[in-house]
Structures are given as C-alpha cells and as structure tokens.
Amino acid sequence: MNVLVCFKVVPDLDQLSGSDWVVDGCSRVETRFVKKMINPYDESALELALKMADQAGSRARSINLHTLTVADSGANLTLKSLRALGYQEAVRIEGDAEPDFAPERVAALIAAYVLSKDGFDLIMMGRQSGVGDNAKTPLLTAELLQWPCITQVTGVEKDTAGTFKVTAMADEGTVTRVIKPPCVLAVGNAPSSTLRVPTLKAIKEQAEIPVKTCPAAELGNASPHLPVNPNAELLTLEVVNRTRESIIIEGADAAEKAQVLYKSYLKGWLAEL
C-alpha cells in the first residue's frame, strides 16, 4: 500500500505583531522572515499516516510512506526530518509560482505527480492551509484524479483486506467508513496527532542526503490539466479590525480585581441572563 501525504510549510502568523500587517504592492503581506511551521492539519495528516504504518507493522513493509510539497528550498529541512521519521520518499516540486493563493495550480501539480508515479492508494492532505485559507486543494486534487474524497478525517486504519477504515466528522455526527482505495483524505481536527520528533541519530543520517526535487515543468506531460490559473483572483487585502473598548480592571491583587470585575460588571450582566 502506498500512501502520499502532501504538506505545506507555512509562516506562524501568530508571531506577527500589529505593525507587521502591512499590505505590499502585490496585495500580499511580507511573511518571509516569520518563523515557519508545518500547517497544523498537515502535521496531523503526517502523524496519522505514521500511526497507520506503525499499526500495520513491518509485514513486508506493508505501508510505504511518501510525502510531497510544492515549495521552494525553504522546505528542505522539513522534508529531511520527515525522512528521519520514516517517510521513505520525500519530494519537493519546485520552480513554480507562489502557491499561497493558487490552489488550482497546486492541485494540478499534485495530481500530475500522482499520475506520473502510478500506484498510490491514499492521498492524505490537510483540510485547509494558510496563507490563502483556501480549503480547496484536496477537493480539487480528488476531482482532477476522479478519485473519491473524504473530508474532516480524524482517523485512518488499514484493514487486512486491503481496505481502510476512515473516521471523519460530518454535520450529522461521526461517520466511519470502510473504503476501497484509491481515495483522497482531507484531515481535520484529529485529536492527539502532534507530529512525533525524530531521533538525533536519524536526523544526522538524513542531513547529508539531498532532497529529491521534481521541476514543475516536467509534470506538464503527465497531466492534461496543466497549466491552471487560480479561478478566484485576489484583488486587495485589508486588516480585519476586531478591537473593542478594552477597559482594564485595576486592583492591588488578583482578588481585588476579581471583586471589581464581579461587583461592577459581571454580577449585573449575569442578572440580565
């Protein structure tokens, strides 16, 4: 069984302070110098796939893990540490335009890559990624490949019969499906799916081995869908202002502040409920 997990390295936008939110001439905010992280949903997808491989055990390497990102060389370190965690193949599609607001293009590249390899059973992705907050890539990938798709996935296990048991959140509750591959899984809020940390030894082993890259231009022949332009064009950006009155409650210590909060405000508000 071959499982492909697609991930994106994103800026940790919570690190930016108020004055950093400046829109440049191309309707973007400068985030190059912000600390990077794996998109949280992708981190869950990467960990769920590792857990599934653990559970399937070493039975003739019953699950092959493969990971892919469309990014510049900034993602190399992450790809290496994913190899150190047990991803047998870790590939970067390079040489493409900025992927943040171009989910159609990213999906087309991923689909083309999958077609060029042949043999993936599952593609796992996050349900949404920053900076674009698009929530589109896994859905578009599924459509391009004409594969089914399950969204809001919270768990996945491999059955012995070559099928997968997939748990997902839905509007009507928790849905568990036993499915035949191939399928695209868009991972949502999966509890306890923090990505494990590789051992120092494994990191050292991977450090010198270069990351495999695949030029975007080479994928053009594999898919009838390239090139694709984003179908929603970002025109302008504006900071969302959420400020309120922000009255600071003063007091000598916590108890006194609590007293003021309760007596002057909360008590009356609670009485109104």
Added chain:
Amino acid sequence: MRYKVVLNGCSPNFSSQCDAVRTFLTSTTALNREAQTIIFYNNSASQSKLVAEAPTPLVHLIKINCYEAETVLSILTELEKPDPADLYLFPGDYAGSELAVRLACRLGGSSLAAVESLQPANDHIICTKTVYNGYMQGVFKLRKKPYCLSLARGILGSRNWQEIEEQEVIQSDWSEKHQPAHIIEKSVEAPESLNELEGAKFVVAGGRGIKSKENYLKLRHSAAILGAAQGVSRPVAMNGWAPLEELIGASGVIASPEICLALAVSGSPAFFSGIEKSRRIIAINTDPQAAIVKNADLAVIDDYKAVLDKLTRLVESDCINAKKNHT
C-alpha cells in the same frame, strides 16, 4: 443572475443552513429572485418542514438514499445540463464547503470557500473572505460561471423569518442511485446531545495558558459554578485535555453568548472568530499585549487561576445569601 441554493436536508443542522443562507441573501442586493432551493433529503416525514424553511419560493426536493458527497455531486451535475445556473450557494458547514469546490470543478466554473459577502456584476462577481489565518480580509474576483460559493461559518440570523407565501415545489426521487463504489461499509454516530456551546448565554473559554489537563478539569468545575458552558482553544483540545466538541473557533464551534470569559487565550483570529459574536467579552491574561486584551470589552491582567478562584467564591457566596433570603 439565476441561482440555486443547495441544502442538505438529511442533516440535523438544516435550520442553521437555512438561517445562514437567508441572512446572506438579505445582505446581498442585486441578486434577482430567479432562484431555486435544492434540498436533498432521505426522510419523507420531514418534507413539509424542509420546504417551510427554504429560503426561496421555488423548491426542488430530491430524495436520496443517504447523504454522500459523491452522490449529491453527480445529481447536481446531471441537473445542470437541462437547467443551468449562474451561481450556486452552499452553506458553510462541512457538506456545503466540500460540495461548492467540487461542483465548480465538474461544471468548469469557479469556486471560493467561506465567503462573507458577494457583489454580482455582468461578467464576474466580487466576493470577500478572510485569509492569512483570519488576520486579513481579501477581496476576490471570480470570472468563470457557474460561480460556486460556500458561505463563511457563523453567519447568524434572527431565526424569525417570515414564511414565504406561495411556494412551488418540484419533487424528484433519486433514491435508487447506488451508494458510491468505494464505500464498503458506513456507520454514523450522531452526537448524544446538542452541543450546548452553540446556544449558551454564558461561555468560559480556556486557552493553552491553563497548562494541563488537571487545570482544565478545575476550570470546568469553576465554569459549572458560574453557570457557564465550557469551551477551549485549539491547543487545549488537540492536547487531549478537553473533548473536541468544546473547541471554539474557525475549525470548531462559533459561539454567540451574551457573556464570554476568555481565560489564558492569546486571541488569535482563528480562535477569536468563534467568540466574536459574543455581546460582551472579558479577557483574563497575564500579558497586557495579548491580542485578546484589545479585542475584549473588559480585561484583567493577572493570573487566571487567582482571579477565577475569587470570582467563583463571590458567585457562590451570593448564591448562598440568595438562598438564605429566600427561606
């Protein structure tokens, strides 16, 4: 502009789907009334209730066996040929946000998820939605018809809509359509009770600053004394300290209480969008620079535990006094 609203009548959240779409339509001018609502349903007993809540006079009821995105997409695709639309509107729930993107792909149109506003023009539409993890609002132009949009979550209306007079209902039965071939087995576990956070009047929301599961359990206890529903930020839920149903924010519950007490949360927009609809927000945080402080009506800069301890004692003693006076 001819448009179709697509709703999932198989889901218990049907009323909130209708409510969100109606609110959105009310704030969207320049959409004419050449519209129909397509409702997928599987329980014949619910028909009249579904029709009564529909946001347009023309309603197309489609019976299916059970809700699966693949099934609904193939039906919508078949219906487009004889009866095309310029615009498809889906609610922002799990089903709607999936269908909008996939349908646009099948029909050769364009899509955008979590749309907050829409301005139609002759050969394009302009939409807004939040980007940069909720920090920014982006204005987008879509050119290719049909435009398939899912609405932002948390569009809340009055729920007291006037009934539409003279509804016209078309019915069709697609329940013979097979379950998608990739599914061998399927089971649905409905939640035991309605999520109390959604309708709560008073919410206590705890963030990563509470630091442990043990503290979370204490917080829950205090919330109960205060008479508040318990919510948490993403790190608290993801660490397994609290159940996922308590997650507030862009990827969790959008709460709209009268009072929200936000403790040890920094107020990142992905969280804040879940409490933004609160009438009053009180923040308790050790860091005066935390975003939640500026975004609250009231703020206490201190350790949440010390403040909360005193607060619960004050409430308890008031309750005891009230009881004494009563007897």
